[in-house]
Amino acid sequence: MTGVPITELRGIVEELEDLGYTDAWSAETNGSDAFTPLALTSQWAPGLRLGPAIVPVYTRGPALLAQQAATLADLAPGRFVLGVGTSSDTIVERWNGIPFAEPYKRTRDTLRFLRKALAGEKVKERYDTFEVKGFKLEKAPEIPPPIVLAALRPGMLRLAAREADGAITNWLSPQDVRTVRGELGTEPELLARLFVCPTADAEEARGIGRWMIAAYMNVPVYQAFHQWLGRGEALRPMNEAWAAGDRKAALAAIPDEVVDDLIVHGSPDRCRERIREYVDAGLTTPIVAVVSGGGLSPAEAVRALSPSAG
Structure with a gap:
């Protein structure tokens, strides 16, 4: 946390x-x-x-x-x-x-x-x-x-499949899990850190998510990862504005659809449903990274999102 x-x-x-x-x-x-x-x-x-x-x-x-x-x-x-x-x-x-x-x-x-x-x-x-x-x-x-x-791209995913006991990935949607599995294979454990913001206020969650996405998706390894996943064009205006030093324009250029793909948000019940979508797509172990929202403290958010509550 x-x-x-x-x-x-x-x-x-x-x-x-x-x-x-x-x-x-x-x-x-x-x-x-x-x-x-x-x-x-x-x-x-x-x-x-x-x-x-x-x-x-x-x-x-x-x-x-x-x-x-x-x-x-x-x-x-x-x-x-x-x-x-x-x-x-x-x-x-x-x-x-x-x-x-x-x-x-x-x-x-x-x-x-x-x-x-x-x-x-x-x-x-x-x-x-x-x-x-x-x-x-x-x-x-x-x-x-x-x-x-x-592992974010094919070479490292294949290395994980050959020589490690599994792969950890980051910043992906349930559909992206299937793309990753295509390189990793079906057997190794696949873990992913999922950023979860338990708030029913979509605009609050998207505002938080835009800052987080901008912080990560302008780093070269994550730019390359999302180009491979097919989000290169959707994120290109944000990348260009960020490179030009215009942070405000960069944040505004991130589409809602990208935020909704990459940030789990909504009521706690909706968040649990979304996490299950990742598991259904082939994720073995979702690592819930709590992003406080909806006025909840981190401890309150952890309790609200608990598997036993669902």
């Missing part, structure tokens, strides 16, 4: 299982890191499956990433899933000063390294994008965690 201080999470997390939720997923952009909230959640809600969606493969060295994953796997044995991916050039390059080079190869190499390291092997190998000289975890997890890859 964005905007909720980590010091206020416990009361919400402790309710999740009783509300019918099965998983708790973190994210890592410019708020909390991905691992700390999960470490706390592992103790607050010992029945939930946990995972980061996602940890960037650039911003930690391979060995440190393996150490953090092993720690979570020990705290939540059999309940931790490691989500990794490229993140974006904004986060990697602009915010962290790390070249966003060869993202496909970096993700593939990190995945292959993690498979060995989390299985307890000593890794001494030169990969295409980095070299590891004799790293071995002091204590490998008794149950190595599944690894799922952030």
Whole structure:
């Protein structure tokens, strides 16, 4: 939940299982890191499956990433899933000063390294994008965690199908799930973060959604994703206005249809119906990212959207 201080999470997390939720997923952009909230959640809600969606493969060295994953796997044995991916050039390059080079190869190499390291092997190998000289975890997890890859386009989706345990995607409609499944296949787990704004005021939801869409869809990796999904022309006026520095025009250029495709909104019952459309289209695990609306606090929204309430 964005905007909720980590010091206020416990009361919400402790309710999740009783509300019918099965998983708790973190994210890592410019708020909390991905691992700390999960470490706390592992103790607050010992029945939930946990995972980061996602940890960037650039911003930690391979060995440190393996150490953090092993720690979570020990705290939540059999309940931790490691989500990794490229993140974006904004986060990697602009915010962290790390070249966003060869993202496909970096993700593939990190995945292959993690498979060995989390299985307890000593890794001494030169990969295409980095070299590891004799790293071995002091204590490998008794149950190595599944690894799922952030995947937005065919190449990464096919990599996830071949070498990972599933794929995580983002910013899509139920119809887009079918497009993604066409590349991933029917068997691997497919997870997606769904932005859910439980308000019956469509204009309020669309206003919030336009800001969020503009923030994401002007990042090159998401521009390319939506061009592949067929929204390139619908988003082109927004992209052009944003590139010209006219934020107001960019927001106004986002069609209602695009917002309604990508933001789940409406009454809590309508939101649950919409989430079921994603599942019916082939999504295995919807990750509900609550966007407060309708005057509800994040905790109230989580309760209102709970699976048990439906």
